[in-house]
Amino acid sequence: MMNFDEPRRQHPISILFFIVKIVKDMIYPFIAFALSTALRDDVHPLLFWGGVAVFTAAVIVLGTLAWFRYVYRLAANVMHVEHGLIIRKRLTIPRDRVQSVDTSAGIVQRLFGVQKLVIETAGSRKPEVVMSAVSAAEAERIRAALVKDVPAAAAPGGSPEIRPDAPASAAPPGVGDVVYRVPTGRILLYSATSGRIFLSLVIIMALYSQVEDWLGNLGLFDSVAPEALLPSSAADWAKLAVAAFVLIWLLGTAVITVKEYGFTIERHGGKLLIRRGLLERKQFSVAIERIQAIHVHQNLLRRLFGCASVSLVTFASIRNDGQIHSLLCPLIPMRDLPGLLESFTPEAVWPDRFERPGREALTGHVALPLAVSVALAVPGWIWIPGGYGWTALALPAAALLYGVLRHRQAGWHLRDDQIVVRFGGFSLQLAVIPRRRIQWFRLKVSPLQARRGLATLQLVTASSAFAAAWKIRHIPRRTAEEMMFRLRRPHPRP
Secondary structure, three states: OOOOOOOEOOOOOHHHHHHHHHHHHHHHHHHHHHHHHHOOOOOOHHHHHHHHHHHHHHHHHHHHHHHHHOEEEEEOOEEEEEEOOOOOEEEEEEHHHEEEEEEEEOHHHHHOOEEEEEEEEOOOOOOOEEEEEEEHHHHHHHHHHHOOOOOOOOOOOOOOOOOOOOOOOEOOOOOOEEEEEOOHHHHHHHHHOOHHHHHHHHHHHHHHOOHHHHHHHOOOOOOOOOOOOOOOOHHHHHHHHHHHHHHHHHHHHHHHHHHHOOOEEEEEOOEEEEEEOOOOEEEEEEEHHHOOEEEEEEOHHHHHOOEEEEEEEOOOOEOOOOOEOEEEEEEEEHHHHHHHHHHHOOOOOOOOOOEOOOHHHHHHHHHHHHHHHHHHHHHHHHHOOOOOHHHHHHHHHHHHHHHHHHHHHOEEEEOOOEEEEEEEOOOEEEEEEEHHHEEEEEEEOOHHHHHHOEEEEEEEEOOOOOOEEEEEEEEEHHHHHHHHHHHHOOOOOO
Protein backbone atom coordinates (compact mmCIF):
# COMPACT_ATOMS: atom_id res chain seq x y z
CA MET A 1 0.00 0.00 0.00
CA MET A 2 1.18 3.52 -0.81
CA ASN A 3 0.99 6.17 1.89
CA PHE A 4 -0.23 9.66 1.24
CA ASP A 5 2.42 11.92 -0.28
CA GLU A 6 3.08 15.46 0.69
CA PRO A 7 1.51 17.85 -1.84
CA ARG A 8 3.83 18.45 -4.77
CA ARG A 9 4.10 21.05 -7.51
CA GLN A 10 5.35 20.97 -11.05
CA HIS A 11 8.81 22.13 -12.10
CA PRO A 12 9.08 25.95 -11.90
CA ILE A 13 9.52 26.15 -15.69
CA SER A 14 5.83 25.22 -15.91
CA ILE A 15 5.16 28.86 -14.96
CA LEU A 16 6.06 29.66 -18.57
CA PHE A 17 3.39 27.27 -19.83
CA PHE A 18 0.79 28.70 -17.45
CA ILE A 19 1.65 32.17 -18.77
CA VAL A 20 1.23 31.01 -22.38
CA LYS A 21 -2.17 29.50 -21.54
CA ILE A 22 -3.31 32.72 -19.86
CA VAL A 23 -2.13 34.78 -22.85
CA LYS A 24 -4.15 32.53 -25.18
CA ASP A 25 -7.24 33.03 -23.01
CA MET A 26 -6.80 36.82 -22.88
CA ILE A 27 -5.46 37.48 -26.37
CA TYR A 28 -8.76 38.64 -27.90
CA PRO A 29 -9.51 41.30 -25.23
CA PHE A 30 -5.90 42.48 -25.53
CA ILE A 31 -6.13 42.74 -29.34
CA ALA A 32 -9.36 44.73 -28.98
CA PHE A 33 -7.64 47.11 -26.53
CA ALA A 34 -4.55 47.43 -28.75
CA LEU A 35 -6.57 48.22 -31.88
CA SER A 36 -8.89 50.65 -30.09
CA THR A 37 -5.93 52.66 -28.78
CA ALA A 38 -3.44 52.37 -31.64
CA LEU A 39 -5.94 53.44 -34.33
CA ARG A 40 -7.11 56.57 -32.49
CA ASP A 41 -5.19 59.81 -32.95
CA ASP A 42 -6.34 61.31 -29.64
CA VAL A 43 -4.84 58.52 -27.51
CA HIS A 44 -1.44 59.19 -25.97
CA PRO A 45 1.18 56.49 -26.72
CA LEU A 46 1.83 56.23 -23.00
CA LEU A 47 -1.65 54.76 -22.57
CA PHE A 48 -0.95 52.07 -25.12
CA TRP A 49 2.44 51.05 -23.73
CA GLY A 50 1.11 51.34 -20.20
CA GLY A 51 -1.64 48.88 -21.12
CA VAL A 52 0.94 46.51 -22.60
CA ALA A 53 3.01 46.73 -19.41
CA VAL A 54 -0.01 46.07 -17.19
CA PHE A 55 -1.06 43.12 -19.37
CA THR A 56 2.47 41.64 -19.23
CA ALA A 57 2.73 42.06 -15.47
CA ALA A 58 -0.74 40.58 -14.97
CA VAL A 59 -0.07 37.42 -16.95
CA ILE A 60 3.26 36.86 -15.19
CA VAL A 61 1.64 37.22 -11.75
CA LEU A 62 -1.35 35.06 -12.70
CA GLY A 63 0.91 32.40 -14.25
CA THR A 64 3.03 32.24 -11.10
CA LEU A 65 -0.05 31.98 -8.88
CA ALA A 66 -1.54 29.28 -11.12
CA TRP A 67 1.67 27.26 -10.74
CA PHE A 68 1.74 27.76 -6.97
CA ARG A 69 -1.93 26.78 -6.57
CA TYR A 70 -1.61 23.62 -8.70
CA VAL A 71 -0.73 20.76 -6.33
CA TYR A 72 -1.06 17.01 -6.53
CA ARG A 73 -0.36 13.97 -4.39
CA LEU A 74 -0.46 10.22 -4.74
CA ALA A 75 -2.23 7.91 -2.33
CA ALA A 76 -3.12 4.23 -2.35
CA ASN A 77 -4.16 3.57 -5.98
CA VAL A 78 -5.45 7.12 -6.43
CA MET A 79 -4.19 10.56 -7.44
CA HIS A 80 -5.52 13.82 -5.99
CA VAL A 81 -5.15 17.11 -7.88
CA GLU A 82 -6.13 20.61 -6.68
CA HIS A 83 -5.96 23.71 -8.83
CA GLY A 84 -7.66 27.06 -9.44
CA LEU A 85 -6.88 30.65 -8.51
CA ILE A 86 -10.19 31.72 -7.03
CA ILE A 87 -12.41 28.64 -7.28
CA ARG A 88 -10.50 25.59 -6.02
CA LYS A 89 -11.16 22.45 -8.01
CA ARG A 90 -10.40 19.04 -6.52
CA LEU A 91 -10.00 16.03 -8.77
CA THR A 92 -9.65 12.43 -7.61
CA ILE A 93 -8.49 9.86 -10.15
CA PRO A 94 -8.74 6.19 -9.10
CA ARG A 95 -6.21 3.86 -10.64
CA ASP A 96 -8.95 1.61 -12.02
CA ARG A 97 -10.29 4.47 -14.16
CA VAL A 98 -6.95 5.47 -15.71
CA GLN A 99 -6.83 4.63 -19.39
CA SER A 100 -3.35 5.94 -20.22
CA VAL A 101 -0.50 8.01 -18.80
CA ASP A 102 1.39 9.67 -21.65
CA THR A 103 4.54 11.77 -21.66
CA SER A 104 6.10 14.05 -24.24
CA ALA A 105 9.01 16.44 -24.34
CA GLY A 106 9.09 19.42 -26.65
CA ILE A 107 12.08 21.66 -27.23
CA VAL A 108 11.48 23.73 -24.07
CA GLN A 109 10.93 20.67 -21.89
CA ARG A 110 14.07 19.00 -23.22
CA LEU A 111 16.15 22.11 -22.49
CA PHE A 112 15.17 21.87 -18.82
CA GLY A 113 15.16 18.07 -18.57
CA VAL A 114 11.42 17.78 -17.87
CA GLN A 115 8.43 16.13 -19.53
CA LYS A 116 4.79 16.90 -20.19
CA LEU A 117 2.46 14.41 -18.48
CA VAL A 118 -1.09 13.68 -19.70
CA ILE A 119 -3.51 11.40 -17.84
CA GLU A 120 -6.66 10.15 -19.56
CA THR A 121 -9.49 8.17 -17.99
CA ALA A 122 -12.09 5.89 -19.53
CA GLY A 123 -15.03 7.73 -21.05
CA SER A 124 -13.56 11.24 -20.82
CA ARG A 125 -13.75 13.64 -23.77
CA LYS A 126 -10.45 15.29 -22.89
CA PRO A 127 -7.46 14.52 -20.63
CA GLU A 128 -8.25 14.73 -16.94
CA VAL A 129 -4.79 15.94 -15.98
CA VAL A 130 -2.21 17.84 -18.04
CA MET A 131 1.04 18.76 -16.30
CA SER A 132 3.40 20.73 -18.52
CA ALA A 133 6.66 20.15 -16.66
CA VAL A 134 7.62 17.30 -14.31
CA SER A 135 10.93 15.50 -14.03
CA ALA A 136 11.38 12.17 -15.83
CA ALA A 137 11.68 10.38 -12.47
CA GLU A 138 8.47 11.98 -11.21
CA ALA A 139 6.62 11.12 -14.43
CA GLU A 140 7.70 7.49 -14.09
CA ARG A 141 6.65 7.46 -10.41
CA ILE A 142 3.17 8.70 -11.34
CA ARG A 143 2.93 6.22 -14.20
CA ALA A 144 3.93 3.33 -11.94
CA ALA A 145 1.29 4.37 -9.40
CA LEU A 146 -1.58 4.74 -11.89
CA VAL A 147 -0.99 2.27 -14.74
CA LYS A 148 -1.74 -1.35 -14.02
CA ASP A 149 1.24 -3.48 -14.92
CA VAL A 150 -0.35 -6.87 -15.39
CA PRO A 151 2.19 -9.68 -14.91
CA ALA A 152 3.10 -11.46 -18.12
CA ALA A 153 1.56 -14.70 -16.89
CA ALA A 154 -1.74 -12.95 -16.20
CA ALA A 155 -1.91 -11.06 -19.47
CA PRO A 156 -4.13 -12.56 -22.17
CA GLY A 157 -2.11 -15.10 -24.07
CA GLY A 158 0.71 -15.22 -21.53
CA SER A 159 4.32 -14.30 -22.30
CA PRO A 160 5.02 -14.13 -26.03
CA GLU A 161 7.84 -16.12 -27.50
CA ILE A 162 10.23 -14.43 -29.91
CA ARG A 163 10.54 -16.46 -33.09
CA PRO A 164 12.98 -15.76 -35.95
CA ASP A 165 10.11 -14.48 -38.08
CA ALA A 166 8.56 -12.34 -35.32
CA PRO A 167 8.61 -8.57 -35.89
CA ALA A 168 10.74 -7.73 -32.86
CA SER A 169 13.95 -6.05 -34.00
CA ALA A 170 15.81 -6.59 -30.77
CA ALA A 171 16.09 -9.28 -28.16
CA PRO A 172 13.75 -8.83 -25.20
CA PRO A 173 15.36 -6.79 -22.41
CA GLY A 174 13.68 -8.85 -19.72
CA VAL A 175 11.46 -11.81 -19.08
CA GLY A 176 8.20 -11.44 -21.01
CA ASP A 177 9.38 -8.23 -22.71
CA VAL A 178 9.29 -7.49 -26.45
CA VAL A 179 10.78 -4.49 -28.30
CA TYR A 180 10.13 -3.48 -31.91
CA ARG A 181 11.55 -0.38 -33.60
CA VAL A 182 10.04 0.70 -36.91
CA PRO A 183 12.83 1.21 -39.49
CA THR A 184 13.40 4.79 -40.63
CA GLY A 185 12.78 3.87 -44.26
CA ARG A 186 9.35 2.59 -43.37
CA ILE A 187 8.63 5.79 -41.44
CA LEU A 188 9.49 7.73 -44.60
CA LEU A 189 7.16 5.54 -46.65
CA TYR A 190 4.39 6.05 -44.08
CA SER A 191 4.87 9.81 -44.22
CA ALA A 192 5.02 9.94 -48.02
CA THR A 193 1.80 7.94 -48.40
CA SER A 194 -0.21 9.75 -45.74
CA GLY A 195 -3.61 10.91 -46.97
CA ARG A 196 -3.36 13.98 -44.75
CA ILE A 197 -0.78 15.46 -47.14
CA PHE A 198 -3.20 15.38 -50.07
CA LEU A 199 -6.03 16.81 -47.98
CA SER A 200 -3.78 19.72 -47.05
CA LEU A 201 -2.92 20.18 -50.72
CA VAL A 202 -6.59 20.51 -51.70
CA ILE A 203 -7.24 23.05 -48.93
CA ILE A 204 -4.17 25.14 -49.76
CA MET A 205 -4.90 25.17 -53.50
CA ALA A 206 -8.49 26.22 -52.81
CA LEU A 207 -7.23 29.12 -50.70
CA TYR A 208 -4.52 30.01 -53.21
CA SER A 209 -7.11 30.43 -55.95
CA GLN A 210 -8.56 33.33 -53.97
CA VAL A 211 -5.24 35.17 -53.46
CA GLU A 212 -5.60 37.31 -56.58
CA ASP A 213 -9.04 38.59 -55.52
CA TRP A 214 -7.94 39.30 -51.96
CA LEU A 215 -4.81 41.20 -52.99
CA GLY A 216 -6.74 43.09 -55.67
CA ASN A 217 -9.36 44.23 -53.16
CA LEU A 218 -6.58 45.51 -50.91
CA GLY A 219 -4.92 47.35 -53.80
CA LEU A 220 -1.76 45.28 -53.44
CA PHE A 221 -1.97 43.37 -56.73
CA ASP A 222 -2.32 44.45 -60.34
CA SER A 223 -3.58 41.55 -62.41
CA VAL A 224 -2.62 43.15 -65.71
CA ALA A 225 0.97 43.94 -64.76
CA PRO A 226 3.65 41.87 -66.50
CA GLU A 227 5.07 40.84 -63.18
CA ALA A 228 1.71 39.49 -62.00
CA LEU A 229 2.05 36.97 -59.25
CA LEU A 230 -0.42 34.40 -60.51
CA PRO A 231 -0.17 32.50 -63.82
CA SER A 232 -2.20 33.72 -66.77
CA SER A 233 -2.26 30.61 -68.98
CA ALA A 234 -3.41 27.02 -68.51
CA ALA A 235 0.13 25.72 -69.05
CA ASP A 236 1.50 28.03 -66.35
CA TRP A 237 -1.25 26.96 -63.99
CA ALA A 238 -0.36 23.30 -64.63
CA LYS A 239 3.30 23.97 -63.85
CA LEU A 240 2.35 25.83 -60.70
CA ALA A 241 0.05 23.00 -59.60
CA VAL A 242 2.81 20.40 -60.08
CA ALA A 243 5.34 22.55 -58.22
CA ALA A 244 2.90 23.19 -55.38
CA PHE A 245 2.05 19.50 -55.18
CA VAL A 246 5.71 18.47 -54.94
CA LEU A 247 6.53 21.20 -52.40
CA ILE A 248 3.58 20.41 -50.12
CA TRP A 249 4.22 16.68 -50.44
CA LEU A 250 7.88 17.12 -49.42
CA LEU A 251 6.99 19.43 -46.52
CA GLY A 252 4.21 17.12 -45.33
CA THR A 253 6.50 14.10 -45.55
CA ALA A 254 9.15 15.90 -43.51
CA VAL A 255 6.67 17.01 -40.82
CA ILE A 256 5.17 13.54 -40.36
CA THR A 257 8.62 11.91 -40.40
CA VAL A 258 9.80 14.22 -37.61
CA LYS A 259 6.65 13.42 -35.64
CA GLU A 260 6.92 9.62 -36.00
CA TYR A 261 10.73 9.26 -36.08
CA GLY A 262 12.12 6.53 -33.86
CA PHE A 263 8.73 4.85 -33.41
CA THR A 264 9.34 2.08 -30.87
CA ILE A 265 6.90 -0.39 -29.33
CA GLU A 266 7.72 -2.14 -26.07
CA ARG A 267 5.75 -4.75 -24.18
CA HIS A 268 6.51 -5.13 -20.49
CA GLY A 269 4.30 -7.88 -19.13
CA GLY A 270 0.76 -6.66 -19.60
CA LYS A 271 1.65 -3.08 -20.53
CA LEU A 272 2.59 -1.45 -23.85
CA LEU A 273 4.91 1.55 -24.12
CA ILE A 274 5.04 3.43 -27.42
CA ARG A 275 7.73 6.06 -28.01
CA ARG A 276 8.07 8.36 -31.01
CA GLY A 277 9.18 11.80 -32.14
CA LEU A 278 12.39 13.62 -33.03
CA LEU A 279 11.92 17.20 -31.82
CA GLU A 280 9.11 16.35 -29.40
CA ARG A 281 9.66 12.93 -27.88
CA LYS A 282 6.34 11.37 -26.85
CA GLN A 283 5.57 8.27 -24.85
CA PHE A 284 2.18 6.56 -24.76
CA SER A 285 1.38 3.74 -22.34
CA VAL A 286 -1.64 1.49 -22.17
CA ALA A 287 -2.46 -1.74 -20.37
CA ILE A 288 -3.15 -4.59 -22.78
CA GLU A 289 -6.28 -5.31 -20.76
CA ARG A 290 -7.63 -1.88 -21.83
CA ILE A 291 -7.41 -2.55 -25.58
CA GLN A 292 -10.89 -2.91 -27.07
CA ALA A 293 -9.98 -3.79 -30.67
CA ILE A 294 -7.23 -3.58 -33.30
CA HIS A 295 -7.81 -1.44 -36.39
CA VAL A 296 -5.80 -2.14 -39.56
CA HIS A 297 -5.88 0.39 -42.40
CA GLN A 298 -4.48 0.31 -45.94
CA ASN A 299 -4.97 3.30 -48.19
CA LEU A 300 -4.61 2.94 -51.94
CA LEU A 301 -0.90 3.82 -52.03
CA ARG A 302 0.06 1.58 -49.14
CA ARG A 303 -1.76 -1.36 -50.70
CA LEU A 304 0.61 -1.06 -53.66
CA PHE A 305 3.52 -1.61 -51.26
CA GLY A 306 1.75 -4.42 -49.37
CA CYS A 307 1.84 -2.47 -46.08
CA ALA A 308 -0.71 -1.32 -43.52
CA SER A 309 -1.04 0.93 -40.48
CA VAL A 310 -2.18 -0.58 -37.18
CA SER A 311 -4.02 1.34 -34.46
CA LEU A 312 -5.27 0.51 -30.99
CA VAL A 313 -8.93 1.08 -30.17
CA THR A 314 -9.09 2.11 -26.52
CA PHE A 315 -11.44 4.25 -24.46
CA ALA A 316 -9.15 7.23 -24.95
CA SER A 317 -8.40 6.74 -28.66
CA ILE A 318 -11.87 7.61 -30.04
CA ARG A 319 -12.23 11.38 -30.35
CA ASN A 320 -15.18 13.55 -31.29
CA ASP A 321 -14.13 13.38 -34.95
CA GLY A 322 -14.79 9.63 -34.92
CA GLN A 323 -11.19 8.82 -35.84
CA ILE A 324 -8.84 6.42 -34.08
CA HIS A 325 -5.76 8.21 -32.76
CA SER A 326 -3.58 5.56 -31.04
CA LEU A 327 -1.03 4.11 -33.46
CA LEU A 328 0.39 0.72 -32.59
CA CYS A 329 2.59 0.67 -35.69
CA PRO A 330 2.73 3.34 -38.43
CA LEU A 331 3.52 0.91 -41.22
CA ILE A 332 4.22 -2.80 -41.38
CA PRO A 333 4.25 -5.34 -44.22
CA MET A 334 1.08 -7.42 -44.23
CA ARG A 335 3.15 -10.61 -44.02
CA ASP A 336 4.55 -9.45 -40.65
CA LEU A 337 1.19 -8.39 -39.22
CA PRO A 338 0.27 -11.75 -37.58
CA GLY A 339 3.61 -11.79 -35.73
CA LEU A 340 3.13 -8.19 -34.56
CA LEU A 341 -0.28 -9.00 -33.09
CA GLU A 342 0.98 -12.20 -31.48
CA SER A 343 3.86 -10.37 -29.79
CA PHE A 344 2.08 -7.23 -28.58
CA THR A 345 -1.68 -7.93 -28.51
CA PRO A 346 -1.97 -11.71 -28.07
CA GLU A 347 -5.74 -11.55 -27.56
CA ALA A 348 -6.09 -10.51 -31.23
CA VAL A 349 -5.45 -13.39 -33.66
CA TRP A 350 -5.07 -12.75 -37.38
CA PRO A 351 -7.50 -14.91 -39.42
CA ASP A 352 -6.36 -17.18 -42.22
CA ARG A 353 -9.54 -16.74 -44.27
CA PHE A 354 -12.70 -14.61 -44.53
CA GLU A 355 -16.34 -15.28 -45.24
CA ARG A 356 -17.71 -13.03 -48.00
CA PRO A 357 -21.19 -11.79 -48.95
CA GLY A 358 -22.76 -13.29 -52.06
CA ARG A 359 -23.63 -11.66 -55.38
CA GLU A 360 -27.03 -10.61 -54.05
CA ALA A 361 -25.21 -8.09 -51.84
CA LEU A 362 -23.64 -6.23 -54.80
CA THR A 363 -26.75 -4.06 -55.36
CA GLY A 364 -26.72 -2.94 -51.74
CA HIS A 365 -23.10 -1.84 -51.90
CA VAL A 366 -23.51 -0.03 -55.23
CA ALA A 367 -26.99 1.53 -54.98
CA LEU A 368 -26.43 4.38 -52.50
CA PRO A 369 -23.12 5.81 -53.82
CA LEU A 370 -24.34 5.46 -57.40
CA ALA A 371 -27.65 7.24 -56.68
CA VAL A 372 -25.91 10.13 -54.91
CA SER A 373 -23.35 10.50 -57.71
CA VAL A 374 -26.03 10.54 -60.42
CA ALA A 375 -27.94 13.24 -58.53
CA LEU A 376 -24.77 15.33 -58.45
CA ALA A 377 -23.75 14.58 -62.04
CA VAL A 378 -27.00 15.67 -63.70
CA PRO A 379 -26.58 19.39 -62.83
CA GLY A 380 -22.95 19.15 -63.94
CA TRP A 381 -24.00 17.67 -67.29
CA ILE A 382 -26.36 20.62 -67.80
CA TRP A 383 -24.32 23.52 -66.47
CA ILE A 384 -20.67 22.76 -67.24
CA PRO A 385 -19.89 25.10 -70.19
CA GLY A 386 -17.83 24.64 -73.32
CA GLY A 387 -19.26 21.27 -74.28
CA TYR A 388 -17.53 19.58 -71.36
CA GLY A 389 -20.69 18.52 -69.56
CA TRP A 390 -19.89 14.88 -70.36
CA THR A 391 -17.03 15.03 -67.83
CA ALA A 392 -19.67 14.86 -65.09
CA LEU A 393 -20.09 11.18 -66.01
CA ALA A 394 -16.78 10.52 -64.26
CA LEU A 395 -18.58 10.89 -60.93
CA PRO A 396 -21.07 8.00 -61.44
CA ALA A 397 -18.25 5.89 -62.92
CA ALA A 398 -16.11 6.45 -59.81
CA ALA A 399 -19.11 5.71 -57.57
CA LEU A 400 -19.81 2.48 -59.43
CA LEU A 401 -16.19 1.40 -59.03
CA TYR A 402 -16.31 2.33 -55.34
CA GLY A 403 -19.43 0.23 -54.80
CA VAL A 404 -17.96 -2.79 -56.57
CA LEU A 405 -14.79 -2.50 -54.47
CA ARG A 406 -16.89 -2.28 -51.28
CA HIS A 407 -18.56 -5.55 -52.23
CA ARG A 408 -15.32 -7.30 -53.15
CA GLN A 409 -13.53 -6.26 -49.95
CA ALA A 410 -16.36 -6.94 -47.51
CA GLY A 411 -15.81 -9.94 -45.29
CA TRP A 412 -15.82 -11.34 -41.76
CA HIS A 413 -14.35 -14.13 -39.69
CA LEU A 414 -16.02 -15.35 -36.50
CA ARG A 415 -14.45 -17.68 -34.00
CA ASP A 416 -15.33 -18.48 -30.39
CA ASP A 417 -13.25 -15.67 -28.86
CA GLN A 418 -13.17 -12.93 -31.51
CA ILE A 419 -14.67 -11.53 -34.70
CA VAL A 420 -12.78 -9.84 -37.54
CA VAL A 421 -14.59 -7.37 -39.82
CA ARG A 422 -13.17 -6.39 -43.23
CA PHE A 423 -14.55 -3.42 -45.18
CA GLY A 424 -13.54 -0.51 -47.39
CA GLY A 425 -13.73 0.94 -50.87
CA PHE A 426 -10.63 2.48 -52.41
CA SER A 427 -8.94 1.78 -49.07
CA LEU A 428 -9.07 -1.47 -47.08
CA GLN A 429 -9.79 -1.62 -43.35
CA LEU A 430 -10.03 -4.44 -40.85
CA ALA A 431 -11.11 -4.56 -37.22
CA VAL A 432 -10.00 -7.41 -34.96
CA ILE A 433 -12.47 -7.44 -32.05
CA PRO A 434 -12.20 -9.82 -29.07
CA ARG A 435 -15.68 -11.10 -28.33
CA ARG A 436 -15.64 -10.05 -24.70
CA ARG A 437 -14.92 -6.44 -25.77
CA ILE A 438 -18.20 -6.07 -27.67
CA GLN A 439 -20.45 -3.73 -25.70
CA TRP A 440 -23.58 -4.36 -27.75
CA PHE A 441 -24.69 -5.40 -31.21
CA ARG A 442 -27.84 -5.17 -33.29
CA LEU A 443 -29.38 -6.33 -36.54
CA LYS A 444 -30.64 -3.75 -39.07
CA VAL A 445 -32.81 -4.57 -42.09
CA SER A 446 -33.67 -1.91 -44.69
CA PRO A 447 -36.56 -2.33 -47.16
CA LEU A 448 -34.07 -3.04 -49.97
CA GLN A 449 -32.37 -5.68 -47.84
CA ALA A 450 -35.67 -7.26 -46.79
CA ARG A 451 -36.56 -7.97 -50.44
CA ARG A 452 -33.29 -9.89 -50.87
CA GLY A 453 -33.17 -11.57 -47.47
CA LEU A 454 -30.16 -9.52 -46.35
CA ALA A 455 -29.28 -7.63 -43.17
CA THR A 456 -26.53 -5.50 -41.59
CA LEU A 457 -24.90 -6.53 -38.31
CA GLN A 458 -23.51 -3.64 -36.25
CA LEU A 459 -20.96 -4.18 -33.45
CA VAL A 460 -19.94 -1.53 -30.94
CA THR A 461 -16.83 -1.50 -28.75
CA ALA A 462 -15.42 1.05 -26.30
CA SER A 463 -18.20 2.35 -24.07
CA SER A 464 -16.81 5.90 -24.02
CA ALA A 465 -18.58 9.04 -25.17
CA PHE A 466 -17.47 8.24 -28.73
CA ALA A 467 -17.95 4.55 -29.39
CA ALA A 468 -16.27 2.60 -32.17
CA ALA A 469 -18.89 1.02 -34.44
CA TRP A 470 -18.21 -1.69 -36.99
CA LYS A 471 -20.71 -2.93 -39.57
CA ILE A 472 -20.96 -6.12 -41.60
CA ARG A 473 -23.20 -4.96 -44.43
CA HIS A 474 -25.59 -6.83 -46.72
CA ILE A 475 -25.00 -10.37 -45.49
CA PRO A 476 -27.69 -13.11 -45.57
CA ARG A 477 -30.15 -12.49 -42.76
CA ARG A 478 -29.96 -16.09 -41.60
CA THR A 479 -26.16 -15.79 -41.36
CA ALA A 480 -26.48 -12.55 -39.38
CA GLU A 481 -28.94 -14.16 -36.95
CA GLU A 482 -26.63 -17.15 -36.48
CA MET A 483 -23.74 -14.78 -35.75
CA MET A 484 -25.84 -12.91 -33.18
CA PHE A 485 -26.73 -16.22 -31.52
CA ARG A 486 -23.06 -17.16 -31.26
CA LEU A 487 -22.13 -13.71 -29.94
CA ARG A 488 -24.83 -13.94 -27.26
CA ARG A 489 -23.47 -17.17 -25.83
CA PRO A 490 -21.61 -16.76 -22.51
CA HIS A 491 -17.89 -16.43 -23.00
CA PRO A 492 -15.65 -17.28 -20.03
CA ARG A 493 -13.14 -14.59 -19.13
CA PRO A 494 -9.49 -15.61 -19.47
